[in-house]
Amino acid sequence: MPGVIVTDPPKAGPKDVEALAGHGVATVHEALGRTGLLGSHLRPNQRDTRVAGTAVTVLSWPGDNLMIHAAVEQCREGDILVVTTTSPSTDGMFGELFATALQRRGVRGVVTNAGIRDTAELRAMGFHAWSAAVSAQGTVKATGGSVNVPVVIGGEVIRPGDVIVADDDGVVVVPRERAGEAAERSRAREDKEAATREAFREGQLGLDRYGLRDALDSLGVTCQSYEEYTGNGS
Numbered sequence: 001m002p003g004v005i006v007t008d009p010p011k012a013g014p015k016d017v018e019a020l021a022g023h024g025v026a027t028v029h030e031a032l033g034r035t036g037l038l039g040s041h042l043r044p045n046q047r048d049t050r051v052a053g054t055a056v057t058v059l060s061w062p063g064d065n066l067m068i069h070a071a072v073e074q075c076r077e078g079d080i081l082v083v084t085t086t087s088p089s090t091d092g093m094f095g096e097l098f099a100t101a102l103q104r105r106g107v108r109g110v111v112t113n114a115g116i117r118d119t120a121e122l123r124a125m126g127f128h129a130w131s132a133a134v135s136a137q138g139t140v141k142a143t144g145g146s147v148n149v150p151v152v153i154g155g156e157v158i159r160p161g162d163v164i165v166a167d168d169d170g171v172v173v174v175p176r177e178r179a180g181e182a183a184e185r186s187r188a189r190e191d192k193e194a195a196t197r198e199a200f201r202e203g204q205l206g207l208d209r210y211g212l213r214d215a216l217d218s219l220g221v222t223c224q225s226y227e228e229y230t231g232n233g234s
Helices: 014-021 025-031 066-072 096-104 119-125 176-201 212-218 226-230
Strands: 051-060 079-085 092-094 109-116 128-134 151-153 156-158 163-167 170-174
Touching: 014 051, 014 163, 014 176, 025 163, 025 170, 025 176, 051 066, 051 109, 051 151, 066 079, 066 096, 079 092, 079 151, 079 163, 092 128, 096 109, 096 119, 109 163, 119 128, 156 170, 163 176, 170 176
Parallel strands: 051 079, 079 109, 092 109, 109 128
Antiparallel strands: 051 163, 151 156, 163 170
C-alpha cells in the first residue's frame, strides 16, 4: 500500500508546549487522568533531561529508515520526531547523522519504539532520545511508509502536532486540543503536591492527609501488637 507524506499539519500552540515543558511526565500523566503514557519500555538515552515538543510522526517498515529521511524535511524548530514501525523491530534505525540533521532544524529529540545507535555520540551532542532498544544493527532504505499520520505506541495514538513530554520517567502524549487544559491541570497538581510535601516535612502522615485510615478500616485491615499477632509474644 502506498505511503503518504502530510505537510503542515495543525500543531499545539508554542505557549502551551512551553508550559507543559515545565512539568514532569508523571505529573502530566496524572493531570490527564492517567492517560497518554507511551509505556515503560521506552527508556531515555540520557539522564536528568526533560523536553516537550510537537510531534512529527513516522510510520516505517521494520529495518528500514527511508521514511525518517523523508520526515527530516518536515521537521521544524520545537518538534520531536516520533518513529514507529508496522511490526516490532529493535534495529538501530536512528543515530548520530540523523541527530545532526535534526539538531540543525531545531528538533528537540526523538522517540521510537524501535532501536537507536550511536548512543555516546547522541549524549555528547546533547540530542535527546527515548527508545525501546539500543542496537548497532543497521537498516535499509527500500520501503515506503508515511510521515505525519496518526501512529500508535504503547496503545496510545499520537497525531502530528500533539505534544510529546519526555523525561527520565518516560514519555507522555498530550492531544493538541488539550494542551492548554493539560498545562493548567499540571500546574494545579504541582501546587497541591508542594503543599503536601511541606506537610510531610512537618511530620504529617499520608494516612491522615489523604484520609486513608477509613479506607483501611473499610477493607478490614486491623492493627495489632506483636504479642497479639503471634498469640504468645515469642
